[in-house]
Amino acid sequence: MAQPTLAVAPNRHIGLNSLATVLNDQKTRAVDVIAAAGTLHSDGARLVIPGTSPVLSSAGVTMAPGSFALSDIALGGVSAKLDIPMPYLRRMAAEDVPLLDYNINRWLERDDRRFLVRCLRHDSTGGDGTARAFLSDRYLRIDNLDVLMAALDGIRQAGVGVQVASCDLTERRMYVRFVSPEVQVMAPQLLRNYRSPFNGRRGSDLPVISGGFMLTNSETGYGKYTLAPYLRIEVCSNGQTVDRGTIGRTHLGARITDEDGVIDASPETMRRLLGLITSQTVDAVRAYLDVDFVTRAVRDLERDAGVAVTRPDETIKVVSQRLKYTQEQQTAILAHFIAGADLSAGGVMQAVTSVARSIADADAAYRLETTAAEALRVAAAAA
Template sequence: MAQPTLAVAPNRHIGMNTLIAKLRDQHSRSVDVIAGAATLHADNGNLIIPRTAPLLTSTGVDLAPGIFGLSDVALGGVGAKLDIPVAYLRRLAAENVPLLDTNVNSWLQRDDRRFLVRCLRDNIDSAEGTARAFLSDRYLRIDNLDVLMAAIRGIETAGVAVNIASCDLTDRRMYVRFVSPEVQVMAPELLRNYRSPFDGRRGSDLPVISGGFLLKNSETGYGRYSLAPWLRIEVCTNGQTVERGTVGRTHVGARITDDDGIVDPSAETMKALLQLITSQTVDTIRNYLNVDFVARAVADLERAAGVTVRRPETTIKVVSQQLHYTQEQQDAILAHFIAGADLSAGGIMQAVTSVARSIDDADAAYRMETTASKALRLAAAAA
């Protein structure tokens, strides 16, 4: 067998046990705070939030101000909520922290709103940590661990054999890809000329596509919880979402009316939300995790996939411009297209999904997975 020609990102595609351990650790250290703008202030690039750090006193445990460094996500939230250009704030964070403090504090003093600040303590009892998101007080918190457990209950209820294909966890989102060994179709036309860029195996030797679904959630304001049909090509284990069929729940709820300070989600609200996620998982499996649906999705891809690409560099440039891929991604798609040896629009689609599997940035990879079928159709039109 040919030696691998391209590599899969080593920091991604973690296992379910590793994901759950990470989520449990985060859950144990997390603290959510509702705070009026006037009670917050920046100091040395940190966000100081009153009554968020456990403090042992002679009369018991009290709460002292917490010191939370601003993550890039939280810094973006501060910029968006206070209408300060985020690129400017990032430059200040890197080059002029005192001016960052001045800017943030000046606009906080002029604001009468309350915000939800999602934080992670360095450890359970620490007064220091990281502000990982700066959000509206209407943001509906649906945590990754709860979403995952609710989805697993839905899988158990549906009674279909499902395996974990891969998991990714970033500061912005959680992604869990499920695949069923019971839901597979043959795709010889789609894969006859394709070769895995990772180990050289040929699609003609294993022309199988499996059905599955992608679970996605954000705890920090980057999109809704969602479930989407997902296909995996077995010869290379690249995957892509199917354009139709996504269901989900937007992270917007009623304005939080608790007093300022640490807040916990309503048990009644969370119970209803998690029941919804469980039932939507069951519906997703029953509607999309079947051979008929996967066969229709594959046939839809095959209609455009056979178009020969005679000018790969030009076609990939057109596709990249239309889908806003970076120059680095465009160059990687060309390299994967050449390694994949399928000189068709389908080969460009395969190159997009294999780049998605190989890059370090899981958020960028998700976007490429979800645009792969669009890349196919654009390539067929431009070829």
């Protein structure tokens, strides 16, 4: 048996318990603020927000201004909302912070809108922290922990055996991949020439694909909550989404009408919203975790997978240009294609998913997982 040649990213693919621990900690430190532009200002690349820092004195607890470091994501929100070019903001943050403060403050002074600022305090007792997102006051807050709990409740109600394959959490999104050992399809045609670059096993020895689904959510403005069909190849544990039947819920809602200041979600609003997520999860589990559904998805992949790739460099370059992969990703895909030993369009798809599993950037990995099927089609056409 061939020796493993490539490694899985060590900082990713955490377990459900680890994910829940992190999300619980974040929830205790989270603070959401609606603030008029004119009440905000930047000081030393930190956003100063009134009424966000509890101060204990002999008179009791009062709320003083809090100071929150602008994360790169929050800086991106400032760029989008105030129409300041992001490269310019980043350069000022790196080279001239007073100029950064001046630019942000001048444009805030001229704005009459309100914004939602999502922050994480340093600890649960209050005080300063990090501004992790700068958003519209129409942004509908659907938090990762609530989404996860609602989805797990939907899985329980659906009554189908499901395992958590892996989880990833970044500043942009949460990713949870579920698979079912009860829903497996044989795919000897798709996997006959493939060799796992991680453990050296051949697809012909274990030509099994499991059905599942991927749950994603963003708390910081990077896409809606979604449930998408997901396939996992058992010989290597690579996975990818399927181009059909994605369920989602946008984060755009009605304008927040609360008074300016720290806000909490309406219990009734959240109850209805999370109930919808639970219901959608039940529907998704029953639709995606079906042998016929998975069989059709596999057969769709097999249609173009057998096309021979005789010029890997050129074919993978075309795939990378069409799908806007980076040069680094293109190089990695070629290396995984060679290690996988499947010299076909299906081998290109496998290389894309194995790169996704091996890289440290979970957001980039997600994009690879969601474009792998398209990479197969482009490779077949270009070969």
